[in-house]
Amino acid sequence: MTSTQQGRSGGWIYAACVLAIGLLLSLAELQHYLARGGQHAWEPFLWELSSVLMTGLLGPLIYRWHVAGLNRPGWLRLWARHLLGAAAYMLAHVGGMFGLRYAVYALAGLDYRPGSAAEILAYEAGKDLVSYALIVAICHGLHMMAAMRRREQELLQLRAELAEAQLTRLTEQIQPHFLFNTLNLISSVMFEDVARADRILCDLAVLLRQALTAQQSPRHTLAQELSLVEPYLNIMQARFGERLSVQIEASEDARRCLLPALLLIAPVENAITHDVAQSSGPVRVSVSAVVQAGALLLSVKNSGVAPQRDQRDGAVGMANTRARLLSLYGERAQLMLTADPSGGSCLSLRLPAELA
Incomplete structure (x- = not known):
């Protein structure tokens, strides 16, 4: 209105x-x-x-x-x-x-x-003074309510601006984190296999282009997020070869849902750098997304090394992920990192399902 x-x-x-x-x-x-x-x-x-x-x-x-x-x-x-x-x-x-x-x-x-004018004024004066005082009291109350409502709106606006600034700062922290690691990976293979390094550079170009697009808004669709995750996983597969296999499964409804930009990069990166790098055998990393009961359910699983306490609470990527979810959704979002009894870990995210 x-x-x-x-x-x-x-x-x-x-x-x-x-x-x-x-x-x-x-x-x-x-x-x-x-x-x-x-x-x-x-x-x-x-x-x-x-x-x-x-x-x-x-x-x-x-x-x-x-x-x-x-x-x-x-x-x-x-x-x-x-x-x-x-x-x-x-x-x-x-x-x-x-x-x-x-x-x-x-x-x-x-x-x-x-009656005469003097009689009318004398009769009405007392009642009008009481009426005027009552009207002024009501007006003052209405003015205070309006001022309080304006302050509440200003506070909500300031909170929204603060949350947006926090999200921008956190996003800026995440981008160098995975980009620098990717460049380090390229430097480690460029003298061993030129063709593989060339493929990694091509995927990196796609990744950078998508990352620049993600900077335009603090949120985008899951489909856009996966367009960032896929070239990153391609780079990791080129790095680790047969030791790493990946799988991405996302329903059409899930792909249309909004989520914070670069939300999945940190969990996927942790699953690879902390699990594939520390496991001597093959590791499978899978990303899945579905919509159930008005919620977007995301999971990042790996079959490698179970998460350690310091990795769970101290990693920059995970800390930023928690902070971003808290800023955007409050208690409506949930994040859980659990160890699989058969080996590996699973990061589960639950967000409100908001279609673009």
Whole structure:
């Protein structure tokens, strides 16, 4: 809902409240009027509705008058301002209310004699001062509520900006981490097998291009994330040869889901650098993704070495992954790294399934 629509909606609600108060007061006055032998049932409605109508019309002006006074320092200045406002309210309220009554009575062909101007002001002054004070109190409460709502919105905006800045910083930390390791791998094979080094460089070019694309937004789809993971795994396979086999399985629904950019790079890198490098036998690394019960379930498994405590809690990639998930999703995201009894480890991620 836009601010204009909210303003119109609030205006209609205010008018409905004013009308409801006027009708309730009119019905209460009607009982006394009939008990006194009144002949025109519409008179109590005219008396009460004319008073409430003028109060309703003057209410927004009093609100602006009060808020403008709050912007100027000094309680004495504010009190003087409201004394002037109370006098103006009384004159406007009495003048408008009795002007309406005289006009209606004239149209009905009836004589209306409420008394002299001095008598009317003396009778209405006390009630109008109480009404003005009550209206000012309500206006002050509404102003405080509006100010609190603005502060809450500003706080939410600041939190969102802080989270975005944190995500940008964490992403910048992750990118050099795996890129430098990849360059080290290339340097280790370039003098042994030129053809293999050339293939690794081609995959690295794809990887860099995708990484630059990922910088444009803190989040992208799983399909875009896999376009980063696949060339990285190709580089690792070229490095380790038959010692490493990979498998990627992701449903179509999962591929359309949004997730933080470069989220899977750190887990995949840990599975390879800490497991393949430390295992003398063949290692299988698999990445899977499915959508179940409104959640995106991701897993990175390896059949090599089980995770060690220092690797689980101290690795830069894993620490950044936890921090990014906390910034974006809070407690709605879950991350778990477990050891497989048969060997290897499994990193499980659970995120809210948000389609692009």
